[in-house]
Amino acid sequence: MATALPVADAAQVRRYARALARRHPGALACALALHALAAAAGLAGPRLLGDLVEGVSRGDRSTPVDAIVLAIAGFVVAQSVLLRFAHIASARLGERVLAALREEFVDRILALPLATVERAGTGDLLTRTTRDVSALSRTVRLAVPETLIAVVTAAFVLGALLLVGPLLVLPCLVAVPVLVVGTRWYLRRATDGYLRENAAYSDITDGISEAVEGSRTTEALRQQARRRARTDADIRRSYAAERYTLWLRTVFFPLTEIGYLVPMVATLVVGGWFYLEGWVNLGQVTAATLYTQQLIEPVDRLLAWLDELQVGGASLARLLGVATPDGPDAARSAPDGSRPSPVDGAEPAGGLGSGRVAVREVTFAYWEGRDVLHGVTLVPEPGEKLAMVGPSGAGKSTLGRLLAGVHTPRTGSVTVDGRPLTGLPLTELRRHVALVTQEHHVFIGTLRENVAMVRPSATDADLRAALAAVDALDWAEALPDGLGTRVGAGGHPLTAAQAQQLALARLVLADPHTLVLDEATSLIDPRAARHLERSLAAVLEGRTVIAIAHRLFSAHDADRVAVVEGGRITELGSHTELLARGGSYADLWRSWHGPRP
Incomplete structure (x- = not known):
């Protein structure tokens, strides 16, 4: 069963949002300034109209009606122009922020330990890379700018209302308890929902x-x-979750409707009473009523986008959670970049050392209380070719993945030059140890790009040498455009065997100290596979090669053979030595190859 990736908490999301804002201070200040100017231009109309009403009510014939009307029209035009540029500035800022978010998310995904990805399964990662990114895109492009506009506009309208007459602000306070209580109720439930x-x-x-x-x-x-x-069960759970958030909205939105409609009615009623009492004039009541009406739009916008902000916040928490350490395999992703201290006489950091990989007293379990490896110790010599054989389910692939730094042991240690493998940054780890399995991916692009991805600076001569080392140069040059042929989805199709050779060519080009081959030639014809392995051995002379295979010719050609049974190494020695012992390896050899050594 897949284990969901972690989710960042609210404090992490807030810190990240603040950090994003600090990255673009100029663009953010420009967008806010333009919105503020647009809001200020929109405030002139109600004030001028209030002055006009007051002048007419007093019978003042000197009131410049034409000038006031022209001024109102001018401010409306100015507000429209300022809003246009404000929206453009907000959109540009949103696109820059969204681009940074996407790039960082890709970096987080690529830096995840493979074991974490495997535990999570494809569904969680796929949803985060599609649905959550899409939701966050809408939030960054629309919800955040619209919310900023609403906040700035509301602040300016309230300021203008205070200037018109402090007493006329009182009717607006009627909505505060409704909005505060309703919003707090909603926010406490919306994020989790x-x-x-x-x-x-x-x-x-x-x-x-x-x-x-x-x-x-x-x-x-x-x-x-x-x-x-x-x-059906998954759909029922999704339906129940969506029904819950829909219920939150059906409660919250009617409350907000009441909260921002009541103030305008209250302003008319209370303002009329204040006018009759002589505390305010008719122009002030007119301006205050218009400002209260203006206040409805930003408050409505703010509350309407608040729901979208919750969706975006939840999506951001899930995207940030991809890089949150979770379990023993997350040591490489520690936020402070720290690594476990060297053990077993580690060499100083700064050089790659001899590349000696060592497994000592290791136990490992995929599920708590069910160990699949039991106290395994294995120390390959630098430059040695070591074959691991044994029945299916014995723990060979698990041990290989520990040797490659994919998994972290429950107890014991797996080190390279005395340094814990899982404490190394991923780029440094892959300079020490590389894992090739029978599962390979051909990326969309040219054959040249597919091979050179492990070393972008490689020349065509380097690429041809790597392909030749895995017996792939002939078919590679026979492709329509040679190394420039587009492969992958929609490109020239490669067979499973060719994809496997492509993966091995990448490995040759990467040139790590230690190679772990987990049935890496299983898709190739047995006779061709043996020739390929011997070609690889010649090219990788001096490198440590750990081969996990069911085909025992790999064991025959190895310097030593480790027999894995029931999560333990039961035999270790050369092919000849193990045949002479007449133990498990000898039985495997006879059953696979017949009685002749």
Whole structure:
């Protein structure tokens, strides 16, 4: 069962939002200034109209009606122009912030320990990279600028209302308790509600992905009903989560409607009473009523976008949570960049050292209380070719992934030159150890780009040498455009065997100290695979190679063979030595190859 990636807490989200604002002080100040000027221009109309009404009510024939009307029109035009440029400035700022968010999210995804990605499954990551990014995009592009506009406009309108007459602000206070209580009630529930909604959507995506990818297996085992039941259950949870957030909105929005409509009525009634008492004049009541009406629009906008801000905040928390340390495999992602202290006589940091990888007294469990490795110790010699063999489910691949730094041991240590593997930055780790499995990905791009991705500075001669080392140069040069042929989705199709050779060519070009090959040639014809492994051995002379395979010719060609059974290394020695012992390895060899050594 997949384990959801962590979610950042509210404090982390606020810190990140403040940091984003500090990155663009000039652009933010410009956008706010333009909105402030637009709001100020919009305040002139009600004040001028109030003065006009007051002059007419007193019978003052000297009131410049034409000039006041022209001034009001001028301020309306000025406000329109300022709003245009204010919206452009806000949009530009939003796009810059959104671009930075996307780039950082990609960096966070690529820096995740592989074990964390595997535990999370595809559904959670896919939802965060699509639905959450889309929701955050809407928030950054629309909700944040609209909210800033609403806040600035409301502040200016309230200031203008105070200048017209402090007493006329009192009717607006009638709405404060309704809005404060309603908003607090909503905010306490909305964030958790939207987080549950997004998590439920992740479950749906994960379930559908599994159903599509495993459709043939499902059909062969007649498990269609079970898959449908899983999908129905996921949809029910998603429906319940969305229904909850919908209920929040159906309660909150009517409250806000009351909260910002009551003040205008109260201003007319109370303002009329104040006028009859002689505390204010008719022009002040007129201006105050218009300002109160103007106040409705930014408050309405603010409360309307508040819901979108909650959606965006939940999405941002999920995106930031991708980089939040979670469990033992997250050591490499520590926020302060710290690494565990060297052990076992580590060499000083600064050089790569000899690249000696060592596993000492390691236990490991995918699930608590169910160890799959039990006190394993294995120390390959630098430059040695070590083969790991054993029955399926014995723990070979798990041990290989520990050697490659993918997983963190429950107890014991896995080190390179005495330094814990999982404490190394990912880029440095891959200079020490690289893992190649039978699962390979061909990226969209040219063949040249696919091979050179591990070393972008590599020349074509380097790429051809790497391809030749894995017996791939002939078919690579036979492609329509040679190294420039586009491959991957929509490009020239590669066979599974060619994709595997491509992955091995990347490995040759990366040139790490230690290579862990987990059935890396399983998709290639056995005879060609043996030739390929011997070619690789010649090219990688001096590098430590740990080969995990069911094909025992890899063991025959190795310097030493480790037999893994039941999560333990039961035998360790050369091919000849282990055959002479007549133990588990000898039995495996005879069953695979026959009685002849």
